[in-house]
Amino acid sequence: MSILTVKNLKLQFGGLLAVNDLSFTVEKNSISSIIGPNGAGKTSVFNMITGFYRPTSGEIELDGTSLVNKKPSQITKLGMARTFQNLRLFPNLSALDNVKSGMHCRTKEAVWGALFHTKSQKEEERLIEEVAQECIDFVGVRKYMQRSAKNLPYGAQRYLEIARALATKPKILLLDEPAAGLNFEEKQYLIQLIRRIRDEFHITVLMIEHDMGLIKEISEHITVIDYGCKIAEGTPNEVLNNEKVIEAYLGKEEVI
Amino acid sequence: MKKYKKHSLLLLVLAMFLLPFLLDIYWLDVITLVLFYVVLTQGLNIVVGYTGLLDLGYAAFFAVGAYTTAILMTTFHWSFWLTLPVAALFAAIAGIIVGTPTLRLRSDYLAIVTLGFGEIVRILAINLDITGSASGIYGIPRPTIGSYVLSSQQDFYYLILIIAILSVLVVYRLGHSRIGRAWVYIREDEDAAEAMGINRIRLKLLSYATGAVIGSLAGSIFAVKMSAIAPLSFSFLQSVMILLAVVLGGLGSIPGVVIGAALVIVLPEVLRGAEDWRYLIFGVALVIMMIFRPQGILPKKYETEDRSDPEEETNDKNHSISV
Numbered sequence: 001m002s003i004l005t006v007k008n009l010k011l012q013f014g015g016l017l018a019v020n021d022l023s024f025t026v027e028k029n030s031i032s033s034i035i036g037p038n039g040a041g042k043t044s045v046f047n048m049i050t051g052f053y054r055p056t057s058g059e060i061e062l063d064g065t066s067l068v069n070k071k072p073s074q075i076t077k078l079g080m081a082r083t084f085q086n087l088r089l090f091p092n093l094s095a096l097d098n099v100k101s102g103m104h105c106r107t108k109e110a111v112w113g114a115l116f117h118t119k120s121q122k123e124e125e126r127l128i129e130e131v132a133q134e135c136i137d138f139v140g141v142r143k144y145m146q147r148s149a150k151n152l153p154y155g156a157q158r159y160l161e162i163a164r165a166l167a168t169k170p171k172i173l174l175l176d177e178p179a180a181g182l183n184f185e186e187k188q189y190l191i192q193l194i195r196r197i198r199d200e201f202h203i204t205v206l207m208i209e210h211d212m213g214l215i216k217e218i219s220e221h222i223t224v225i226d227y228g229c230k231i232a233e234g235t236p237n238e239v240l241n242n243e244k245v246i247e248a249y250l251g252k253e254e255v256i
Numbered sequence: 257m258k259k260y261k262k263h264s265l266l267l268l269v270l271a272m273f274l275l276p277f278l279l280d281i282y283w284l285d286v287i288t289l290v291l292f293y294v295v296l297t298q299g300l301n302i303v304v305g306y307t308g309l310l311d312l313g314y315a316a317f318f319a320v321g322a323y324t325t326a327i328l329m330t331t332f333h334w335s336f337w338l339t340l341p342v343a344a345l346f347a348a349i350a351g352i353i354v355g356t357p358t359l360r361l362r363s364d365y366l367a368i369v370t371l372g373f374g375e376i377v378r379i380l381a382i383n384l385d386i387t388g389s390a391s392g393i394y395g396i397p398r399p400t401i402g403s404y405v406l407s408s409q410q411d412f413y414y415l416i417l418i419i420a421i422l423s424v425l426v427v428y429r430l431g432h433s434r435i436g437r438a439w440v441y442i443r444e445d446e447d448a449a450e451a452m453g454i455n456r457i458r459l460k461l462l463s464y465a466t467g468a469v470i471g472s473l474a475g476s477i478f479a480v481k482m483s484a485i486a487p488l489s490f491s492f493l494q495s496v497m498i499l500l501a502v503v504l505g506g507l508g509s510i511p512g513v514v515i516g517a518a519l520v521i522v523l524p525e526v527l528r529g530a531e532d533w534r535y536l537i538f539g540v541a542l543v544i545m546m547i548f549r550p551q552g553i554l555p556k557k558y559e560t561e562d563r564s565d566p567e568e569e570t571n572d573k574n575h576s577i578s579v
């Protein structure tokens with residue numbers, strides 16, 4: 001059963017067609033990925049799915065609910081969480097406060113509760129703290145919990161961003177190049193982390209990655225895009241031996 | 257540690273309540289003005305300090321409070337206490353009005369729009385009959401509690417002291433709630449905040465409205481304390497001084513902002529001896545401050561003390577970070 005469906009998605013920036021008639025589906029409980037050369041339009045697809053870009057045309061559905069024309073915050077509340085290609089943590093705030101942000105859309109106390117410290121407000125605050133700590137423990141950055149996000153080592157910042165996304169209690173998690181900048185050991189740790197997210201939390205994972213080793217190891221389904229068009233899809237073995245895919249990547253390498 | 261903090265706070269509040277017995281009328285008036293500034297800066301602190309929205313027209317909300325109370329009490333003979341919620345409501349609406357066009361703007365445009373709003377309110381006050389035109393409104397009655405009429409310096413000192421304490425409490429509690437955190441997330445990274453499910457539009461408007469309500473409270477009390485108000489009190493310079501106190505004290509830091517308010521009012525008074533030079537000295541002092549302590553006198557600390565026990569420091573086997 002598919003959890004996310006993208007149909008005939010198109011995105012135009014002036015004269016540039018960043019995404020062109022793209023369709024794909026993501027199976028529930030799968031670890032799937034989108035790959036493609038630099039500038040292929042991968043991040044743009046994520047930005048459309050999460051509501052940051054409005055598609056020129058096309059349809060996006062999460063569990064049967066259309067996401068087009070919805071605000072990012074509404075989409076998050078529907079059960080979609082994401083990380084950013086270039087870390088977007090709240091730099092001055094502590095790691096714990098960063099993760100607490102995820103619980104915002106799962107809680108509801110307003111000004112009144114905050115001013116009068118009502119019983120339900122205090123309970124909610126306890127819950128927020130508890131969930132945030134669980135997520136921090138889950139990704140393994142507890143020792144940095146009270147430190148400002150910007151002072152964390154790079155790898156820990158990457159994990160922290162994942163913890164923050166998990167705190168929104170998503171059905172599906174979108175990771176934009178989660179392994180970028182990580183060393184070998186950190187990548188191994190990330191692979192375990194992504195597996196645990198799916199296996200323990202039953203959260204579907206869709207990621208953009210350039211690291212083919214990592215993709216081969218954990219991805220069950222791959223969609224390849226080049227110049228905004230889908231050029232292949234399937235299992236890692238099918239896709240990575242596909243002529244068009246090899247050509248897209250080699251062609252790119254010649255340019256470099 | 258926390259207990260120690262609480263005790264010293266209680267002591268400070270107690271001292272503030274005893275202050276009128278120790279000070280002469282002149283200094284009591286100065287401290288009263290400081291307390292007005294404490295309220296105003298706490299309100300602006302929500303908008304600028306927490307939410308990170310620059311506001312150069314904050315005195316407009318001070319004006320909305322003062323004029324609403326003044327008009328309701330003189331023209332409509334309302335009781336002072338009943339004017340407070342109405343003034344707060346008008347201020348909240350004004351906050352949403354100024355907030356709405358600024359939602360999509362980034363800081364430099366925001367400055368211009370809020371500055372324009374501040375000027376519009378001041379110019380309206382100068383030109384409308386109901387606000388008494390340029391001469392303002394005078395003969396505002398004294399507030400009463402039962403049969404007691406609040407009229408002395410001390411009475412108003414205590415009134416604004418209580419409001420100042422309340423506004424500090426309100427800002428503190430909001431700051432330590434999911435609403436206050438959401439404001440700070442927006443300041444830190446708007447897009448990331450939105451991605452975390454925070455409706456930035458709604459929360460920015462709430463920030464403007466809350467800041468406006470607090471500013472209007474100061475205005476309402478100002479009207480009955482002075483018993484006369486005029487547009488001059490709500491000038492651009494007033495907005496700048498309030499903002500200055502917030503920046504000087506430390507954006508987003510409650511004690512910092514209180515110190516900022518005190519400095520901005522007390523420093524020029526202390527410098528009175530220097531006559532013509534006093535604002536020059538004041539200005540130089542500010543520049544020096546900002547060069548050596550750009551984050552403010554008492555900046556907000558976001559890194560709390562490490563609560564983790566030493567065992568966890570070493571218990572790190574499944575996780576290596578070495579960048």
Ligand SMILES: Nc1ncnc2c1ncn2[C@@H]1O[C@H](COP(=O)(O)OP(=O)(O)OP(=O)(O)O)[C@@H](O)[C@H]1O
Nearest residue numbers: 013016018036037038039040041042043044045085
């Ligand atoms: N906001 C924008 N305005 C204009 N053009 C944009 C915008 N965002 C992306 N683009 C363009 O769209 C194309 C696709 O960009 P996108 O960031 O989606 O690529 P990508 O596949 O994520 O690349 P990378 O691997 O480098 O991250 C690029 O040509 C990019 O310049």
Ligand SMILES: [Mg+2]
Nearest residue numbers: 042043044085
């Ligand atoms: Mg990208």
